[in-house]
Amino acid sequence: MESMRDRFGTTMTTLLGEDERLAVVLAVISGDRFTEAAKRHPDRVIDLGIREQLLVSAGGGLALAGMRPVLHTFASFLVERPFEQVKLDFGHQGVGGVLVSSGASYDISSGGFTHMSPGDVALLDTLDGWTVHVPGHPDEAEALLRHAVRGEDRVYVRLSEQTNKRARPVDGSGPLVLREGRAGVVLAVGPLLDEVLAATEGLDVTVLYATTVRPFDGAALRAAVDAADTADVVLVEPYLAGTSTAAVAEALIDRPHRVLGLGVGRAELRRYGSPAEHVAAHGLDAAGLRGRIGGFLGTGG
Structure with missing residues (x-):
């Protein structure tokens, strides 16, 4: 399957030819995906070298x-x-742009902790006005990127090498209801959907699938909770565990509820291994998720 990063390159090459407002700013990474685009639009494909602070300031x-x-x-x-620079050159200046990352939490595990970023979404949560997209498939990455470049706001698109087997019809709006049940609600984010579906097979739970996580769609979550017998929510996020628990609490502020935030743990795993090994070590594979989800919701492991 074509990776999300590859799709980003081909999609942006097309979009550069369609909209003269667009400019791509790189810091070496993925430069090979923009060779043809740089030939066609040399003034709008800018590689600044390994200068990430300058990358963001130039974009601002x-x-x-x-x-x-x-x-x-x-x-x-x-x-x-x-x-x-993200805080000042975009937020403080009041301008918009699109940040598209790759590598996710541990895709480049062999690169060590310098190349891991499980806390990126939580960090952006300290700033106002950012939309965050977390696609789970290259087709979704293209759809969300096309949605992002049309606006004027500040958008973060988080790409990953981990993907689901098939794309869902996402458009930058609220989560999709993939299963309905009575014993609780499981909200799966982006590339962890397939693991969640496997983990909850046969369980009487509602499964929501989110690829746009900021702004958080509290109304959609509340509707799913209202249709269940309990106000128990499990978040399964491909970044720092608990990143969205406060958003869940706000959505359900007027009713008693329980929330379990699953994701990447805070402890650094120094035996870096492969991305798949990190998934298992953080309990984010189907077996690990089933035990924790079933135990929390009382549906069995």
């Missing part, structure tokens, strides 16, 4: 000049390293 400058900048590198170098 392009936005101030009326462009719609699309900035790209690994998540740890796009959100964490230049966070001050």
Whole structure:
């Protein structure tokens, strides 16, 4: 299957030819995906070298000049390293742009902890006005990218090498209801959907699938909870565990509820291994999820 990062390159190459407002700003990473685009649009495909703070500041400058900048590198170098520039050059200046990361939480596990970014969405949560898309398939990545570049707002698109087997019809709006049940609600985010579906097979639970996680659709979650027999919610997120628990609490603030936030743990796994090994080590494979979901909801493991 074509990766999300490959699809990002082909989609942006097409979009650059359709909209003269768009400019792609790179810091070496994925430059090979834009060779043809750079030939066609040499003034709108800009590779600044390994200078991530400059990457974000240059994007902010392009936005101030009326462009719609699309900035790209690994998540740890796009959100964490230049966070001050993200905060000031976009948020404080009041301009929009699209940040497209790859690498996710541990896709580049062989690169060590410098190349891991499980806290990126939580970090962006400290800022106002960011839309966050977390696609689970290359087709979804293309749909959400096309949606993102049309706007004027601040958008983060989080790409991953981990993908679901098939795409769902996502459009930048609320979660999809994939299964309905009475014993609780499980909200699966992006590329962890297949593991959640396998983990909840045969369980009497509602499964929601979200690829747009900010703003958080509290109304959709509340509707799913209201249709169940309990107000028990399990979040399964491909980044830091508990990132969205506060959003769930706010959505259900007027009714007693329980929430279990599953995701990447805070402890650094120093035996870096493969991405699949990280999935299992964090309990995010189907077997690990089934035990924790079943135990929390009382549906059995």
